[in-house]
Amino acid sequence: MPDLDPSADVLIIGSGPAGLFCADRLRQAGVNGITVIEQGNAMGRRTCPDSALCDCRPCDVLEGEGGAGSFSDGKITLSPTRGTHGRDLFTPDQARLLAQVEEIIRRFAPAAVDYPPVQSLTALRGHEDAGLAFDSYPLIHLGSDGIRDFGRAYTGHLRQAGVRVLMGSQATRLLTDGGRVTGAVVRDRRARTETVVRARQVVAGCGLAGAAWLEGQLREMGVTLRTGPADFGIRLETTAAALSTFTGEFYDFKLAHQAGGIGLRSFCVNGDGFIAAEYHRGLGIRGVNGHSYLARKSGQSNLAIVATITEEHHADPKAYVRQLAAAVNAAAGGYPVRQRLGDLMPGCAPPAGVKATNPKTRPGRLQDVLPAALTGAFLSYLDALGQVEPRVLAADAVLYAPEIKYYGYRVPVTPDWQSTDISGLYVIGNAAGYTASLSAAALAGIIAADAIASGTPSGASRAGAADGT
DSSP states (O other): OOOOOSEEEEEEEOOSHHHHHHHHHHHHTTOOOEEEEESSOOGGGOOOOSSSOOOOSSOTTTSSTTOGGGGSOOEEEOOSSTTBSOTTSSOHHHHTTHHHHHHHHHHHOOOOEEEOOOSOOGGGTTOGGGOOEEEOOOEEEOHHHHHHHHHHHHHHHHHHTTOEEEETEEEEEEEEETTEEEEEEEEETTTTEEEEEEEEEEEEOOTGGGHHHHHHHHHHTTOOOBOOOEEEEEEEEEEHHHHHHHHTTOTTOEEEEEETTEEEEEEEEETTOEEEEEEETTTTEEEEEEEOOSSOOOSEEEEEEEEEEOTTTOSOHHHHHHHHHHHHHHHTTSSOEEEEHHHHSSSOBOOOOOOOOOSSOEEOOGGGTSOHHHHHHHHHHHHHHHHHOGGGGBTTOEEEEEEEEOOOOBOOBOTTOBBSSSBTEEEOGGGGTSBOSHHHHHHHHHHHHHHHHHTOOOOOOOTTOOOOO
């Protein structure tokens, strides 16, 4: 690994899609002296152990080359609003840049499956009383295997083009002077040494894994962070045959439902997939997610059911979701909970041979931990699914929690993603608190890079962005 240079024109914190796309765009614009630092491991060293333990430092699922998205299901949402909590987050001109995100993804991950949007699901016809509203969008699926190949190939391309991408390098402190960012203190995790890196601009693309650290840094600098919607969810694992009723028409189907004043929706469907563990070290929370591969099948499928908590439900939805997740962990000795559906929901379909695919979970009873209103909302959603396809509700289907899409606290930024409080600091992607998808994070990276390269960032605040899902 090359030594860390104590100076850079642009220092990018995080090698996820936001950071990588930002670095590439800067390079194309002729900006030199680009350094990307990443506290996690190179792709070849990112492995999730097959043991019941879940205390890796760093968590190779959430941290490392390519970012947390490299250990996702590899679904690329070709929509500027899907995966964000701001319907007007991107201007029409900015949204058109999504075509460039798609071009790069297809260039470095040619093996992909396309899913054009569909108008409706045949399975829902005659089940209008279930209260499920369907939505779809242009989607390409790389699989958990393909998305890792993409992260490895794209990072390698940037290195060959002259971008310094350093693994095991952790930003420990942001440096400012007179209201302007001047660099960061960077720790080499292996050598256990620290270097002060001076930079004209600093781009924080540290993702959700770095959100807690970034929030602390900004609050110390006097930046007022805003709350906003956050999602708490459960993940259902059932047979692939049962979910094929939906996935057979649109792979990552979106079904929205209202129950007791709470909005719920399906999220991240994984056909023939697996349940993955995530260790959010900065928050001390262990959660679950779903993976699926193009070349590996489990015979079971899973999806998340997430409830959106807004400020109508709690004054600080982000804090509330984190508290709920911590409570679920505490009930299972510090681990995610798994529970047979029949233990929570009476009147299920006969067992279907579902086998739990995640050993990093512990048995528990969600109804003893979650608020009654939230438990009732999840049960209402499950019942609605069962009205359409009873096989989904097999008694031995497995529920997991927590599935947390808590988002970071919202950093006040301009439409070009520069901090409104600290000149020269750009906060992009999921770390900024507005996005939760690979494509939206990549788009934010491109927009910030264009502003840095032109030297004319927009001065308008994004504080009034409307919420959306």
